[in-house]
Amino acid sequence: MNLTTVQEALEIILNSSENFGTEEVDFINSVGRVLKEDIVADLDFPPFNRVSMDGIAIAAEAFNKGIREFKIEDIQAAGSPQLTLQNTNNCIEAMTGAMLPKNANVVIQYELLDIQDGVARVNLETVRDFQNIHLKGLDRIKGDILIEKNKMISSAEIGVFATIGKSKIKVAKQPKVMIVSTGNELVKVTETPAEHQIRRSNVYTLVSLLERLHVKAKTAHILDDKEVLKSKIEGFLNEYDVLIFSGAVSKGKFDFIPEVLDELGVEKLFHKVKQRPGKPFWFGKKANKTVFAFPGNPVSTFVSCLKYFYPWYSKTMSTSEELNQAILSEDFFFKPDLTYFLQVKLTQKEGKIYATPIAGKGSGDLANLVDSDAFLELPDDRSNFTKGEVFPLITFR
Numbered sequence: 001m002n003l004t005t006v007q008e009a010l011e012i013i014l015n016s017s018e019n020f021g022t023e024e025v026d027f028i029n030s031v032g033r034v035l036k037e038d039i040v041a042d043l044d045f046p047p048f049n050r051v052s053m054d055g056i057a058i059a060a061e062a063f064n065k066g067i068r069e070f071k072i073e074d075i076q077a078a079g080s081p082q083l084t085l086q087n088t089n090n091c092i093e094a095m096t097g098a099m100l101p102k103n104a105n106v107v108i109q110y111e112l113l114d115i116q117d118g119v120a121r122v123n124l125e126t127v128r129d130f131q132n133i134h135l136k137g138l139d140r141i142k143g144d145i146l147i148e149k150n151k152m153i154s155s156a157e158i159g160v161f162a163t164i165g166k167s168k169i170k171v172a173k174q175p176k177v178m179i180v181s182t183g184n185e186l187v188k189v190t191e192t193p194a195e196h197q198i199r200r201s202n203v204y205t206l207v208s209l210l211e212r213l214h215v216k217a218k219t220a221h222i223l224d225d226k227e228v229l230k231s232k233i234e235g236f237l238n239e240y241d242v243l244i245f246s247g248a249v250s251k252g253k254f255d256f257i258p259e260v261l262d263e264l265g266v267e268k269l270f271h272k273v274k275q276r277p278g279k280p281f282w283f284g285k286k287a288n289k290t291v292f293a294f295p296g297n298p299v300s301t302f303v304s305c306l307k308y309f310y311p312w313y314s315k316t317m318s319t320s321e322e323l324n325q326a327i328l329s330e331d332f333f334f335k336p337d338l339t340y341f342l343q344v345k346l347t348q349k350e351g352k353i354y355a356t357p358i359a360g361k362g363s364g365d366l367a368n369l370v371d372s373d374a375f376l377e378l379p380d381d382r383s384n385f386t387k388g389e390v391f392p393l394i395t396f397r
Contacts, residue, residue, distance in 0.1 A: 003274035005380070006307070006339040009283065012269050013308050016285055017315040020173040020241060027161040030153045032214035033171035034317040039147035039157075042164045044137035049100040051076070053132040056113065056120050057104035059088040060129050068122045072115070076101050091120055100133055107132035150318045172317050175241040175290075177217040179206045180233070182248040182257065183224060183296070202246035202294075202301045209305050209396075213313055217244070224248070226256045234264055237289050244309070247296025250280040257293050258282055266291055274380055275339040278304040299368070303341045303375050306394050324393040326355035326376060332385040339380045341394070343372040355393065373397045 004012075022036045051057065058070055070091035076083050078097035085092055085103040092101045100107070106127045114121045140146060146160055153171070161169060181203045189199050203219045210217045218240075222232050236243055248257040249271075258271060266286040273281045278300040282293035290312070294304045314321045326346065334340045344355035355376045358368060377392040378385055385391075 003272050004270040005274045009270055009273045013312045014315050018288055020175050022170050023173050024168045024170055027167055027169045030169045033153050034319055035149050035151045035153055036172050037170040038145045038149050041140045041142050041144045041146050044141050045139035046134050049136050050134040051094040051098045051100055051107050052134045053107055053109040054096050055107050055109040056091040057094040057101050057107050058091045059104055060106045060127055062089050063127050070120045072118050105129055152319055174215050177215055177242045178236045178240040179203045179217050179219045179244045181221045181246050202298055229256050230260045233260055243291045245293040246301045249282045249293045325390050326353040326393040328387055328389050329354040329356045331387050332357055335383050337380050340378040341375040342378055344374055344376045346373040
């Protein structure tokens with residue numbers, strides 16, 4: 001049987017990305033979304049010569065003439081209109097964030113002053129022009145691009161939006177996603193399973209993985225009835241942009257998903273990938289609808305979402321994915337000629353990341369993920385992997 005390699009599968013998926021358009025949201029609700037417009041300075045940054053230390057504002061010329069005692073004319077507070085130093089031999093008290101008074105070009109902080117009876121004595125021998133002053137336009141000038149589009153919005157960007165009065169932000173629309181589990185053996189989280197049953201877990205794992213991308217997915221469960229599956233999936237294909245299945249994609253008597261998708265006109269782009277876990281993975285398209293059908297074993301579903309859906313989402317949003325690597329901390333042997341996603345625990349020493357294998361009991365060992373931090377991606381062209389070698393890393397913590 002010819003299996004699709006991991007690299008081939010990823011290339012097919014990335015070439016199947018979609019553009020879901022844009023929408024405007026309130027700036028305060030934009031964290032985690034992908035910016036789809038350049039953010040431009042509407043004013044100089046800062047918009048005026050801004051005092052950066054609490055103290056007195058003086059004219060350097062007076063100081064350089066030997067004057068060390070300055071009569072206080074007034075107080076320049078932050079948020080108040082600009083004052084004018086009437087006598088350049090005097091001073092104006094100036095607060096951090098305030099406009100620099102006219103005719104002043106130096107600020108001396110309070111820690112270097114003695115103030116008595118309305119006179120400030122300076123305990124300093126030299127000053128420089130614009131000392132303790134944040135000059136107008138020093139950071140950015142009006143019209144400069146402050147944030148380029150296609151950036152993932154964080155709390156740092158929120159402050160910039162507020163500063164320039166940008167209350168509405170254009171962001172990439174999120175895909176509408178339906179996550180579907182199948183199987184008569186699955187029961188609700190709130191139910192006590194019988195001996196032959198287990199609780200649904202994969203769909204909630206997938207929901208939480210997508211929430212990390214700020215994608216709010218819907219969920220559904222369908223019993224192992226081909227006609228019911230076909231009817232439900234047909235409706236989902238009409239309503240949602242992306243369908244993600246967990247289970248029913250292998251060779252079991254009740255693994256109807258590939259057959260049903262074919263009958264509904266979904267083009268299979270590949271089925272079965274040269275990897276462990278996750279070998280039965282199925283992927284296809286119908287027009288602008290995208291279907292990820294992951295195997296039902298918990299670890300298979302988990303790693304396949306990270307390895308394939310996450311990069312597809314990044315490509316769709318026009319963002320870049322961070323590529324990580326780690327050093328294998330001990331020798332490891334894996335015989336089948338498959339790409340192996342090895343569960344590992346991470347440690348950091350002297351700025352380097354080391355990955356220690358975590359022993360598990362196969363792709364159904366969901367609990368083992370709790371002890372792991374990531375998957376180390378071992379290539380399919382050999383069986384022996386030596387301590388100290390560097391491999392790609394897929395993190396989930």
